[in-house]
Amino acid sequence: MELFVVNRNKDIADLSANYLFREITQRKNQFLQKNPDAKLINLGIGDTTQPLSSSVVDSFIKKAHALKTPEGYQGYGDDFGLLELRKQIASKLYNNRVDEADVFISDGAKCDLGRLQLLFDRTARITIQDPSYPVYIDTSLITGKNEIVYMSCSPENHFFKNLDELPSTDLIAICSPNNPTGAVLSHSQLKSLVDEAKRRKSVILFDAAYSNFIQDSSCPRSIYEIEGAKEVAIEINSFSKLAGFTGVRLGWSVVPKELTFNDGTSIQKDWIKIITTFFNGASNLAQQGGLACLSNDGLIHSKNTALYYLENAAALKQVFEQNGYKCYGGVNAPYLWIDLKGQKSWDVFDHFLTYAGLITTPGIGFGPSGEGFLRISAFAHKECVVEAVSRFENIFKKNKKEVYLTNF
Amino acid sequence: MELFVVNRNKDIADLSANYLFREITQRKNQFLQKNPDAKLINLGIGDTTQPLSSSVVDSFIKKAHALKTPEGYQGYGDDFGLLELRKQIASKLYNNRVDEADVFISDGAKCDLGRLQLLFDRTARITIQDPSYPVYIDTSLITGKNEIVYMSCSPENHFFKNLDELPSTDLIAICSPNNPTGAVLSHSQLKSLVDEAKRRKSVILFDAAYSNFIQDSSCPRSIYEIEGAKEVAIEINSFSKLAGFTGVRLGWSVVPKELTFNDGTSIQKDWIKIITTFFNGASNLAQQGGLACLSNDGLIHSKNTALYYLENAAALKQVFEQNGYKCYGGVNAPYLWIDLKGQKSWDVFDHFLTYAGLITTPGIGFGPSGEGFLRISAFAHKECVVEAVSRFENIFKKNKKEVYLTNF
Numbered sequence: 001m002e003l004f005v006v007n008r009n010k011d012i013a014d015l016s017a018n019y020l021f022r023e024i025t026q027r028k029n030q031f032l033q034k035n036p037d038a039k040l041i042n043l044g045i046g047d048t049t050q051p052l053s054s055s056v057v058d059s060f061i062k063k064a065h066a067l068k069t070p071e072g073y074q075g076y077g078d079d080f081g082l083l084e085l086r087k088q089i090a091s092k093l094y095n096n097r098v099d100e101a102d103v104f105i106s107d108g109a110k111c112d113l114g115r116l117q118l119l120f121d122r123t124a125r126i127t128i129q130d131p132s133y134p135v136y137i138d139t140s141l142i143t144g145k146n147e148i149v150y151m152s153c154s155p156e157n158h159f160f161k162n163l164d165e166l167p168s169t170d171l172i173a174i175c176s177p178n179n180p181t182g183a184v185l186s187h188s189q190l191k192s193l194v195d196e197a198k199r200r201k202s203v204i205l206f207d208a209a210y211s212n213f214i215q216d217s218s219c220p221r222s223i224y225e226i227e228g229a230k231e232v233a234i235e236i237n238s239f240s241k242l243a244g245f246t247g248v249r250l251g252w253s254v255v256p257k258e259l260t261f262n263d264g265t266s267i268q269k270d271w272i273k274i275i276t277t278f279f280n281g282a283s284n285l286a287q288q289g290g291l292a293c294l295s296n297d298g299l300i301h302s303k304n305t306a307l308y309y310l311e312n313a314a315a316l317k318q319v320f321e322q323n324g325y326k327c328y329g330g331v332n333a334p335y336l337w338i339d340l341k342g343q344k345s346w347d348v349f350d351h352f353l354t355y356a357g358l359i360t361t362p363g364i365g366f367g368p369s370g371e372g373f374l375r376i377s378a379f380a381h382k383e384c385v386v387e388a389v390s391r392f393e394n395i396f397k398k399n400k401k402e403v404y405l406t407n408f
Numbered sequence: 409m410e411l412f413v414v415n416r417n418k419d420i421a422d423l424s425a426n427y428l429f430r431e432i433t434q435r436k437n438q439f440l441q442k443n444p445d446a447k448l449i450n451l452g453i454g455d456t457t458q459p460l461s462s463s464v465v466d467s468f469i470k471k472a473h474a475l476k477t478p479e480g481y482q483g484y485g486d487d488f489g490l491l492e493l494r495k496q497i498a499s500k501l502y503n504n505r506v507d508e509a510d511v512f513i514s515d516g517a518k519c520d521l522g523r524l525q526l527l528f529d530r531t532a533r534i535t536i537q538d539p540s541y542p543v544y545i546d547t548s549l550i551t552g553k554n555e556i557v558y559m560s561c562s563p564e565n566h567f568f569k570n571l572d573e574l575p576s577t578d579l580i581a582i583c584s585p586n587n588p589t590g591a592v593l594s595h596s597q598l599k600s601l602v603d604e605a606k607r608r609k610s611v612i613l614f615d616a617a618y619s620n621f622i623q624d625s626s627c628p629r630s631i632y633e634i635e636g637a638k639e640v641a642i643e644i645n646s647f648s649k650l651a652g653f654t655g656v657r658l659g660w661s662v663v664p665k666e667l668t669f670n671d672g673t674s675i676q677k678d679w680i681k682i683i684t685t686f687f688n689g690a691s692n693l694a695q696q697g698g699l700a701c702l703s704n705d706g707l708i709h710s711k712n713t714a715l716y717y718l719e720n721a722a723a724l725k726q727v728f729e730q731n732g733y734k735c736y737g738g739v740n741a742p743y744l745w746i747d748l749k750g751q752k753s754w755d756v757f758d759h760f761l762t763y764a765g766l767i768t769t770p771g772i773g774f775g776p777s778g779e780g781f782l783r784i785s786a787f788a789h790k791e792c793v794v795e796a797v798s799r800f801e802n803i804f805k806k807n808k809k810e811v812y813l814t815n816f
Binding site for chain 1: 413414415416417418420421423453455456457458459460461462464465468469472473475476477478480481482483484485515516518519522523526527528529530531532543546547550551552578579609610611652654655656657669670671673675678681682685686687688689690691692693694787789
């Protein structure tokens with residue numbers, strides 16, 4: 001009898017490990033060993049810090065109470081999420097540009113990105129922005145898609161390339177407002193993207209997870225504001241950055257019924273097969289909270305929370321600009337992308353950690369075009385940002401004076 | 409310039425659609441159109457019906473309150489889940505047979521089954537029980553594993569085959585207590601499974617989602633009760649059937665550090681890469697509730713709820729046995745597997761729907777070896793079961809008298 005032995009998924013074996021956040025943690029821990037009293041401030045991770053609204057919490061509590069009663073108890077929910085939540089998303093967030101039947105509730109954008117990869121053949125080629133959120137590349141590779149075209153994004157090209165400058169691919173992953181650069185695509189950039197994708201018969205995976213931060217009313221909050229986008233684009237979004245649900249877990253994807261594969265079959269039909277096989281619904285508590293997020297109160301809270309983080313971004317931007325650094329992002333996005341004037345990302349990261357106890361993210365961690373940049377996250381309590389600004393000022397003025405012990 | 413067009417994942421295209429639950433819904437709806445006043449009783453789906461315990465709900469509420477305060481707010485949780493929850497699972501459910509570091513919290517067993525498939529190369533062969541929960545087959549096929557060996561399970565072989573009767577495969581998916589047959593593997597069956605997997609260097613995917621129903625103290629509740637299992641087995645489990653969390657969403661997998669691929673690399677290491685790429689943690693509310701499930705109160709509630717469903721199973725079993733049908737399962741599992749004495753699954757399904765307004769699940773929907781059987785789920789309110797028993801009795805006695813209008 002033939003003996004088998006278990007093979008790794010060779011696409012994981014081939015994956016070059018992305019050590020970014022592990023490396024940051026290691027350097028942080030080394031620093032803390034030497035300086036156990038240091039008061040670190042984390043401007044590295046893109047994680048929300050502001051409390052949930054009362055109406056959202058009341059909604060959780062109401063649902064929790066119901067679950068302990070025979071009448072209110074609920075088992076598995078609808079496969080695609082609460083119908084009322086899908087309706088509210090379609091009407092409140094898309095102004096009914098999309099049909100509620102095309103909205104699929106999930107446990108978050110990252111999880112949907114992974115599942116969406118399963119829709120497409122492993123021979124599919126994919127365009128990914130450079131720099132980018134590492135999950136696009138990793139989920140592509142692990143699902144066997146190793147032909148990746150990189151769209152190099154820099155200040156010189158306003159963080160976008162027209163597709164006609166790039167080889168054609170089956171899939172195009174685009175994130176706007178962008179993580180890490182904070183760049184937001186204009187209506188005309190998005191229109192050129194949609195038109196060219198249509199010509200090429202490519203599918204766009206449009207990650208709009210930061211759309212709530214867009215202040216510039218001329219910039220679309222959804223790709224479906226572009227005519228014809230439903231024929232070429234899937235949109236991914238989430239309550240994480242919209243309502244502080246990073247830990248609560250709730251998101252959605254829009255997979256329009258208009259989308260088809262090259263054989264004419266429906267992409268949405270396969271999506272339904274994927275989510276009913278690889279997923280079992282978002283938590284009913286989270287979904288109930290999501291409904292409250294989309295109430296008038298909830299939406300005002302979201303708007304105010306976005307403004308809170310954007311004020312952080314503005315304060316951080318100011319201190320860099322006043323000291324001669326060019327800063328991108330931070331206006332329609334919670335991330336600043338700082339041009340380090342020729343310095344290496346990791347060198348500046350180390351400098352800020354060592355002399356100011358500030359954790360940032362080296363741009364190189366998001367791809368080769370990120371070298372020479374630093375990402376600074378505005379997700380932080382205001383008092384931390386005030387202290388961080390003061391430490392940056394100290395560093396810029398006095399250079400190398402250790403300022404990381406200040407309490408705040 | 410070359411033009412691309414988007415290919416379906418051909419493994420989905422090749423998938424023969426499993427119409428089981430859609431077909432059940434269609435037949436149910438047709439019946440309701442003709443009989444709009446019928447009071448249907450659903451013994452089809454394996455979905456919990458009994459309320460959550462007060463301590464679990466209190467735990468949700470406490471967490472919800474915390475999330476609206478600056479001190480209590482929490483963003484992303486630990487990648488592998490709350491450490492305290494992993495500890496409690498290792499100690500309370502595994503008697504510390506597994507290390508807390510090998511326990512990975514998830515949003516449910518089905519989702520983990522899908523992600524686990526990504527660990528293994530698409531060339532991997534997999535053994536799957538027939539009949540079985542359709543997700544094993546579908547997640548195998550969608551991730552490119554189309555060499556499936558079926559382990560035919562019937563009353564004749566006590567719903568288990570020794571592996572030496574089957575060709576060797578890289579992976580072996582086993583569910584005990586079994587969905588749909590309700591069979592539970594004995595210590596000696598599990599030992600032979602582990603020993604033979606070890607000889608063959610196969611990895612067992614052991615689905616223990618119904619372990620809480622095991623009453624027979626000689627039957628292992630975990631595969632890790634078998635010596636050496638950590639070298640060959642991954643175990644999947646969930647709070648869905650343990651604590652009624654089908655809608656709340658919380659599960660876990662045990663991926664022991666002892667497991668390796670054929671190249672000697674660590675399976676756990678790749679698993680960490682998979683879950684940090686394709687997942688972003690279970691809801692913090694669900695995790696907090698999970699902790700309460702593992703308190704003494706919570707565990708007593710779980711035990712009592714399992715007994716409640718098993719009393720339902722016993723009542724249903726009795727009516728079938730008294731009328732000359734052989735029934736399997738229902739003692740250590742919430743499912744009854746009824747031998748239809750040569751009748752076809754769908755015929756009997758239709759008969760019970762038409763003349764008694766009872767929804768069951770045709771065994772054929774779980775695989776070819778399920779033909780001639782019916783799965784009856786004991787997940788229901790007791791009063792529904794009492795009424796269902798009475799309708800079954802009527803059907804058996806008077807045959808074809810329509811009894812589906814009775815209120816209950």
